[in-house]
Amino acid sequence: xxxxxxxxxxxxxxxxxxxxxxxxxxxxxxxxxxxxxxxxxxxxxxxxxxxxxxxxxxxxxxxxxxxxxxxxxxxxxxxxxxxxxxxxxxxxxxxxxxxxxxxxxxxxxxxxxxxxxxxxxxxxxxxxxxxxxxxxxxxxxxxxxxxxxxxxxxxxxxxxxxxxxxxxxxxxxxxxxxxxxxxxxxxxxxxxxxxxxxxxxxxxxxxxxxxxxxxxxxxxxxxxxxxxxxxxxxxxxxxxxxxxxxxxxxxxxxxxxxxxxxxxxxxxxxxxxxxxxxxxxxxxxxxxxxxxxxxxxxxxxxxxxxxxxxxxxxxxxxxxxxxxxxxxxxxxxxxxxxxxxxxx
Numbered sequence: 001x002x003x004x005x006x007x008x009x010x011x012x013x014x015x016x017x018x019x020x021x022x023x024x025x026x027x028x029x030x031x032x033x034x035x036x037x038x039x040x041x042x043x044x045x046x047x048x049x050x051x052x053x054x055x056x057x058x059x060x061x062x063x064x065x066x067x068x069x070x071x072x073x074x075x076x077x078x079x080x081x082x083x084x085x086x087x088x089x090x091x092x093x094x095x096x097x098x099x100x101x102x103x104x105x106x107x108x109x110x111x112x113x114x115x116x117x118x119x120x121x122x123x124x125x126x127x128x129x130x131x132x133x134x135x136x137x138x139x140x141x142x143x144x145x146x147x148x149x150x151x152x153x154x155x156x157x158x159x160x161x162x163x164x165x166x167x168x169x170x171x172x173x174x175x176x177x178x179x180x181x182x183x184x185x186x187x188x189x190x191x192x193x194x195x196x197x198x199x200x201x202x203x204x205x206x207x208x209x210x211x212x213x214x215x216x217x218x219x220x221x222x223x224x225x226x227x228x229x230x231x232x233x234x235x236x237x238x239x240x241x242x243x244x245x246x247x248x249x250x251x252x253x254x255x256x257x258x259x260x261x262x263x264x265x266x267x268x269x270x271x272x273x274x275x276x277x278x279x280x281x282x283x284x285x286x287x288x289x290x291x292x293x294x295x296x297x298x299x300x301x302x303x304x305x306x307x308x309x310x311x312x313x314x315x316x317x318x319x320x321x322x323x324x325x326x327x328x329x330x331x332x333x334x335x336x337x338x339x340x341x342x343x344x
Contacts, residue, residue, distance in 0.1 A: 004113050004153075008120035011155040013288065020110035021150040022103045025133070026093045031147070034103060036110050040150065049132030049142030056131040056186045057086035060287045061249075063108045063124040063151070063342065065115050066330030071108065071342045073126070074328050076101050078249045083128060086183035091141040092130060100128065101340070107149045108342050114153050118329070121156030157289040162313050162321075164295030164306075165205035167221065167284075169273070170195050174209035174219060174244070181219075181244030188246075192222035206284065208297060210273060211241060218271045219244060221284055224292065225251040229281035229316040234265040236279065241270060250285045250324075256335065257323050264316070273299070280307040281314030290328075291321045 017040055024034030049055045059079040064072055080100035087094045104126060108115070116122035127150055134144030172195045175181025180188055192207070199207050208226070211217040218238045220226050225248040228236040235258045237251065258264040276282075282294040295310035296303050308314030313321065326332035327339070 002113055003115070003117055006116075006153065008116045008122040008153070009155060011122060011153060013125075013154045013157065014152075016152045018111045018114045018151050018153070020107060021148060022107040022110075024095070024099075024103070024147045026145040026147070027143075031093065031095065031099075034099070034147070036106055042146070042148075044133045044146075045135055047135040047137065049134055049136040052136060053132070053139060053142075054185075054187045054190075055090055055092055055142060055145075056129070057083060057090060057092065057184055058127065058129040058186060059083050059184060061104070061126045062287060063115055063126060064329055065118045067118055068330055069118070070330065071112065071115050071344055072328075072330070073104060073108065073340045073342065075249055075253065075338055076104050076340050077337070078252070079104075079128070082184060082247065082249070083130065086185055087130060089180060089183045090185060092132065093145055095130060095147045103147075103149050104128070105340075105342050107151055109344060111151050112344050114151065116153055122153055124151050125154045126151050154288075157292075162293060164293040164308065164310050164313065165284075166203070166296050166298060166310075167206045167208050167294055168199055168202065168204040169297060169299045170199070170207035170209050172207070172209070173212035174207075174222065175212065177211070177213045177242035177244060179244060181240070181242075182246060184246060189222070196222050204298060205292075212244070213242060216272055216274070217241065218273055218276065220246065224248070224284035224286035224289075227251065227254065227283050227285055227291075227317075228271065228276070228279040229314060230267070230279055232265075233280075233316055234267055235316070235320075236271060237266065237268040238271040239268055248286060250287055250290060253324060253338070254285055254291070254320055257320055257327070260335070261323050261332075262319055277304050281317050282306055282308075283313075283317045283320075290325055291317055293317055
């Protein structure tokens with residue numbers, strides 16, 4: 001095994017074709033055994049259900065090379081279960097959790113040379129995806145599907161250090177009450193593309209979406225959950241009245257780290273936009289960046305500025321970030337079951 005010779009610090013967050021991928025097909029009511037294959041291309045009918053009725057869901061996780069040389073993934077069983085939940089909501093067949101975790105292991109092993117070296121800041125991004133391949137003209141679930149996992153190396157999310165971002169309150173809604181906001185479906189991200197392009201054109205890094213029913217409560221951004229730190233240094237995690245926030249694995253892990261490693265009080269509750277100015281820190285959390293600090297929110301020209309400022313990540317979020325990434329990279333002892341080692 002020899003690690004690929006890439007400029008790991010500058011490869012960015014984009015697709016780089018690797019050697020192998022895992023593919024399994026669902027037909028006649030059952031998944032086949034799946035296999036590691038070379039072909040990165042997908043061939044399907046023009047009448048495939050995914051093209052017409054958006055039966056598709058996906059996941060995102062990473063493989064890391066730890067300080068002591070092991071290759072690990074972080075809580076892949078939770079990604080597997082979330083995909084089970086997403087598939088069920090979309091009337092797609094559920095790919096078993098144990099087979100999902102084994103497939104992740106197999107595809108990382110098959111691409112071991114693409115796992116970046118420890119200390120480079122880069123990781124191997126793992127993308128499981130499931131979509132309808134069966135023919136469908138009438139509006140109904142397809143009867144054939146493909147589950148696929150590919151991997152691609154990605155560079156460090158924060159180049160040149162962590163800098164707080166500026167976000168805006170969006171006029172668009174991310175998800176309807178009791179809709180699909182709590183599953184990881186491509187359709188949720190498609191509807192956010194116009195809003196994020198518009199935000200970028202206006203000079204903002206992201207959109208903050210409010211609840212669609214009353215437009216008074218904080219929900220999440222187009223691609224990440226939101227967390228706050230209050231005046232007493234407690235972690236505040238927004239809840240949704242209509243269950244339309246994606247259950248982020250990073251967010252759930254941050255809650256555990258806050259309570260069990262840092263001894264912080266965690267308040268998971270409904271958060272009104274009108275109270276956000278009382279918080280000291282704000283962050284966006286997800287697989288890609290772990291925590292992205294927010295310096296201020298623009299609410300239709302009115303700025304909500306956080307005490308942590310625009311220069312650095314606030315002190316509480318920094319402790320959370322350092323602790324969680326320390327666990328992921330093997331520098332700190334993990335809770336049981338969080339780190340899944342891949343034996344090469």
